[in-house]
Amino acid sequence: MIKDVLKKKVGELVAPLNPSIFVPCNVQDEAQVNSTFEAIADEWAN
Numbered sequence: 001m002i003k004d005v006l007k008k009k010v011g012e013l014v015a016p017l018n019p020s021i022f023v024p025c026n027v028q029d030e031a032q033v034n035s036t037f038e039a040i041a042d043e044w045a046n
Contacts, residue, residue, distance in 0.1 A: 003024075011022065021043045025036040 007024070014022070021039055023036050023039045024032070026032045
């Protein structure tokens with residue numbers, strides 16, 4: 001529930017920036033940080 005509320009709020013805040021990707025990232029979790037960078041690399045490789 002809290003995740004959904006936060007995702008919605010962050011989505012509203014970044015909407016004016018028109019992001020090409022939107023992924024969750026807990027910076028305390030190395031796997032999520034790596035996954036985020038992989039998502040960025042995949043998006044920008046195109």
